[in-house]
Each structure stands twice: as structure tokens, then as C-alpha cells.
Amino acid sequence: MSKNNKQNVLIQNILNKIGGSDNVKDVYNCATRMRLTLFNSEIVKINDLKTITNLKGVLWSNGELQIIIGPEVSVLTDAFKVYIQKNMEKNSQKYNQQFKTTNQINSTANKIPIWRKFLKSVSAIFGPLIPFLIGVGLIMALQQFLIRTGAAHAIEDNGVLGKDYNIFDYVLNVIAGTGFKLMGVIAIWSTVRYLGGKTPIALALGLIMISPIIPEAGIHLMTLGDWNINLKPFYSTILVFILMGVILANAQKLMDKYFNSVANFILNPLLNLLIGGLLAFFFMGPIMGVIENALLTAFNWFMTLPFGLGALVVGLTWQPLVVLGVHNILFFAAVTDIVSNGNPSIFLAAAFAAAWAQMGATLGVALRSKKSIDKSSAIAAALPGIISGPTESCIYAVNLPKGKPFITGVIAGGIGGWMIGIFGINLDNLAGLGGVVGFLAYTDDLWKAIVIDLSSLILGVLITILFWKEEKTEQALIYKITKQFNKAEFLNSKNDYQAKEIIKLIEQENKNKDKEKLINKINLIKIDLIKFDPSLSKVIDIVIENIKTNKIDNNSKKELVFKLSSLKTTRQTKLNETYLDLKKYIKTLKSLSAKSNKLSTLTIKKENLEFKINKIFEINEAKNASLFNKGNKLSNSKNINKIAKGNQMIELSKNYDSSFKKITSIKNKILEIEKQLVEANDFLSKDTKDIYKNIEKYINKIQEIKKTKMNLYKDQYFNAIHKVEIKSNFIEPKCF
Secondary structure, three states, X not given: OOHHHHHHHHHHHHHHHHOOHHHEEEEEEOOOXXXXXXXXXXXXXXXXXXXXXXXXXXXXXXXXXXEEOOOOHHHHHHHHHHHHHHHXXXXXXXXXXXXXXXXXXXXXXXXXOHHHHHHHHHHHHHOOHHHHHHHHHHHHHHHHHHHHOOOXXXXXXXXXXXXXXXXXXXXXXXXXHHHHHOHHHHHHHHHHHHOOOOHHHHHHHHHHHOOOOOOOOOEEEEEEOOEEEEEOOOOOOOHHHHHHHHHHHHHHHHHHHHOOHHHHHHHHHHHHHHHHHHHHHHHHHHHHHHHHHHHHHHHHHHHOOHHHHHHHHHHHHHHHHHHHOOHHHHHXXXXXXXXXHOXXXXXXXXXXXXXXXXXXXXXXXXHHOOOHHHHHHHHHHHHHHHHHOOOHHHHHHHHHHHOHHXXXXXXXXXXXXXXXXXXXXXXOOOOOOOHHHHHHHOOOOHHHHHHHHHHXXXXXXXXXXXXXXXXXXXXXXXXXXXXXXXXXXXXXXXOOHHHHHHHHHHHOHHHOOOHHHHHHHHHHHHHHHHHHOOOHHHHHHHHHHHHHHOOOOHHHHHHHHHHHHOOOOHHHHHHHHHHHHHHHHHHOOHHHHHHHHHHHHHHHHHHHHHHHXXXXXXXHHHHHHHHHHHHHHHHOOOOHHHHHHHHHXXXXXXXXXXXXXXXXXXXXHHHHHHHHHHHHHHHHHHHHHHHHHHHHXXXXXXXXXXXXXXXXXXXXXXXXXXXXXXXXXXOOOOOO
């Protein structure tokens, strides 16, 4: 299958699971994620999306569906847009009808909080800037590499062309420097594009705002405290471009709405460029300059806190900020400060160390896991980050789904960031987004940075190996279920369990929207409780009446809670005893994991061999596809010999299999393991059956006391006790 065909199959697969192209409102990408805004989120089959092989992860964030693709995300996003556009053109009438329907659904179903809309907007605006910044950063990294190896020369302010540097050095410096100066132009374009404005006018206004006609030193306008407000090109700011983008997009929409078509055609670009330029230089620019200076001052103060505390906080929070998708704001602020103001950055150095630690956690999973598929996935997820910095593939494909590796990566990142702060390591230039390429961003502290970043990586590996387990033991799972069981059913309490239930209902009164249902629950429990304490009836009735009339009466609530907290019953004593007996019994189950390990190990061996066979099939399929494509190309030639050779290659592609013996050998091994699996399962099943019967007895006692069925917990215990047998497909899990 050709690359384009594979892309189309993947795109169609994604669309099938998100409600089709008609459900897509907007799509864009950042460094590793394709971000989709959908009209109706309720029809998305997110669990089905997670099963698609080529996707490294799927999540909802800030009202967007984010699909983690990896470094090739921009290619797939462009293909996705083209595919949707073609589909729209083919079914334009149908699309327009469905567009209105889905949009109407969205207006009622998807009420996104303002803060989520803000985060989504930030991601949508900054996302398209990432590929641009990567390109500029890599050019700067190349420039630094050439300078350090002597293949190019640094250009100083007092340098002379032809003496201190040559024309190649000059042009390379223009490419590297101009690329970053254009970042604001890309930002205003991205803002206006996101808000649905006209992007050509946005680009024109952006270029006016960085006009080289105005001297870089600027023309003095006024002084505000310690800050000089100058009229100058906006090379060192990005907020003003975003704000002007918001103003421009809304101004364009207003003109489109109120001007007739002829007037709008002439006045829209004229007024937006003229008034926009004046507004930027004389009003918004100076205001945003003061705000940015204040933010940078606070930012730099925080990063220079004693004992490396600022860098420690950055190291601990950077990867969670990546998950939230708001790290770009801080990243761009730090990059702007480096390139435009020449201020070295401890912040970015700490963030890079945190990224190395998260990659280390992923490699820790690869080393700790016994499963070939998990090892392969972890290594594939870590490699892009190790080379160029982004950790999304590590986070979403491996660490976050497994839980603890993400936390161990964050802890190691905190230690790495703290070491950056303690030793005062500064990042001097922009060179990519981190990883090995990011080392070119260091000048004076290069070797220290390498040591600390690699130490962060190793720490991530070691902490993950020490604290992450691929599989929880049956006993650990049973303890967890028992803890939840106790919390939900009040199995171990000084006062009566139904008294605790009413206290809980009263405490959650404000959260409960269905008052009638709440009152019915309290009345039902009241029938039993007044048998133990008749005086409760009056107090409960008062509280119920208050709930009905929305009356706030804290004294009545306090009186009821006090009475209920003092209510001790014999049935609760029996419940406590049964719960403690259950816990004692669970302590005796340590030997179960030793017996189940054999079955688990054999199952993993079988899975690894099956994974190996699938890989061999994939390689053969790729070779056959290559043979077929080459043969097909030759068969269309006018040369008889080439046609004959092409036909031979096509025939060969149908039957080509260089690994038949290898696959047969692996299949024989699988058959041997399957026999051993049956024996191991027979050895284990007697114990698991006995254990479940014993735990079931305790649950039946609790059922008798509470007069309530506990089938949910029975099913949970069953699945925990038989987890290895279920994974080995010897028994079916219980549904709960």
C-alpha cells in the first residue's frame, strides 16, 4: 500500500470514529498533536480511536479532541484538511444541511467553561507557530554548530565584512535572525485565522509592525518609571501581535456586516491597515510593552529565587503544563527574552531537563516491561524527544496511560530542574525544542547542561524501574477494591452505616439537583433508623422540610448530624467484625501471586512471539508492496524486457515470503507454550476458586446485615482474583 493510501485509510478510520467530516468544525496541529474542534463531541468513540495502531494517544482537552501523532503530525493534518475539503465539495448540499444540524446540537450539548475556551484559544493560536519555531530554532542550531566547528564566523556589531566574516556568514545570519523577527507576523496571522478573519490583511499589518524603516534602537516617546517607551519595530514582543490580531479580526467582521460590498472592498483593507498601524505603534504597542516588561521582571525574579527554588518549580510543573497545553505561553515568553533581549534563560534550561526526565521515565518502562509490544512502543515514543525535544509522544503514548511513569518522570524533572537552578545553568540561544539538538543552545554551560540533562534522563529511568510495576498483584487489587468497598458502604465505622449515609446526603445537598430523589432517599433510610432511635424522626422531618422550601437552617443540620454521629448499633458492630475478618483473610493471599506468576510469564512469552510474527508479516507485506509497485511501474513501460521483468515482479509479490521457516518455528514454540499454559492454569484455578468462595462468604454476610445485594463488588473481586486467567483467555471477566 502506498504512503498516500495508508494516510487516506488512517484519515477515514479517524473520521469514522468522530462522526465523519461533517462533524469537524476546525483542525490544526502543534508539534505532535492534531487538534480538532467538533460540532458534537457526544458522538465521538474515543475508546475506539485509542485502538488505532498509528495513533500514540487520544484525549479531550479544553473542548478539543487532541490526537497525538508524533513528528509527522503536520503532514497528516494537511492531508486531513484536503480529504475533508474534497469530501465537502463532493457532497456540498448534504454537507450544508448536516452542518446546520450538528451546529444546532453543539449549541445545546457543548457548553464549554470560559477558562477552557481561553486555554483552547491559546493552544489554537500558538499551535501553528510551533513548526515555524522548530525551523527557526534548527537554523539557529546549525549556525551555532558551524560557528563552533570553525566553518562559519559569528557576526559582532563592530565586525567588518570580508575581514571578520564572509558573505556566507552574513546571509546565514540574515536567515537565522529574520526568521525569529517574523514570529510576530506568524502570530497575528494565526490569531486572525483562528478567529475567522482575513489573513492577507493580517500578514500585511504584521509586516508593517516589524518594518525595518524604523531603527531597531527605536525613537523615544516617553518614560514610565524605569522603562523607556520607544517607537520601534516589534521584534521583542508577541502579545501585541495577538491582541492586534483579535482587534483586526473583529474589525473585519464588523465591516463585513455593516458596509456594502463595494465600500467594504475598498475600506476594509484601508482602515484596518491605517488605523491598525496607528493603534499598534501609538497605543497597544506601548501598553503591551509595559505589561510584557512587568511580566518578564516578575518572571526573572522568580527564576532567581535562592537555592534553585524557581527552577525546581519549573522542573516539577513543566510536564503537567504540557498536558494542559498551556506551556507554549511561557515557552514563547522565554524565547523572546533570549533572542530579542539577549537574556540567558534558566527557565528553558530547567524545562529541557524536565523533558529529559520524562523521556527517561519512558525508557524506564521499556527496560522494566516484559512485553515486546510495550518495549517497542516506549522506545518509539522516546526517540523523537531524545533527538528534538517534544515529549508528547512519551506522555500520551506511554507514561500517562500507565499512570505512575508520568509521576516518576515529573519527580525526576523536579530534581533535574533543581540542579539547573543550584548550578545556575543558563540556556544562551534558541536551538530547536530540546533533546540532543537543544545542546547547541548552550555556550558557557554546555558540559554542565549535558551532565544534568543526562542525569535527569537516568533519574527518570531509575525511579521508574524502582517504583513502577507492570502488573499489580492480585492481593494489591483486592486491597484496593476492599478500600473502595469500605468507603462506599461504611463497613468500618463507630456509628451506624445508615446514619453515615444520611450525613453524606446532607453534606452533598447543594450538589444534588434532584431534591425529590434526595428526600425519598432520606425518608427510606429514616424508616430503619427510627427503630434504633425514635427521636431522630422529628429532626429528620425538619431537615427534609428545609430542603423542600430551600430554607437554610444550619442548627437543625448540626443537631441531626450530632445525633446520627452518636448512633451506635449492634448491626454496625457485626459489620465492623466482618470487615476486619475480610482484611485478615486478604493478608493471607501473598502466595497467590507466586502461583499466578508462572501463568503470567507464559502468557507474556506467547504474546511476545505473536508480536514477533506480526512484525515479520508487516515486513513481508512492505516488501511485497514494494515489489508490486516497482513491477507495476515497469509493466507500464514501452520496453518489452522491462514489461516482462515487471510482470515477474508482480507475480513474485503475490507469493513472496522469505520468512516461512522462521514463522513456522515460532508457531511451533507458541503451540508448546499453549500446552504449558493449560497446565499452569489448572495448577492455579483451584486456588483462585477457593479464594473467591471464601471472599464471597464475607460479602454474603455483609449482604445479610445490610439487606442489600453486593453483586458489583462480587464481580470486582472475581476479576481481581482471576486477573491472570482472564488475561490468558481461560475464563471470561464478570461485567459490572
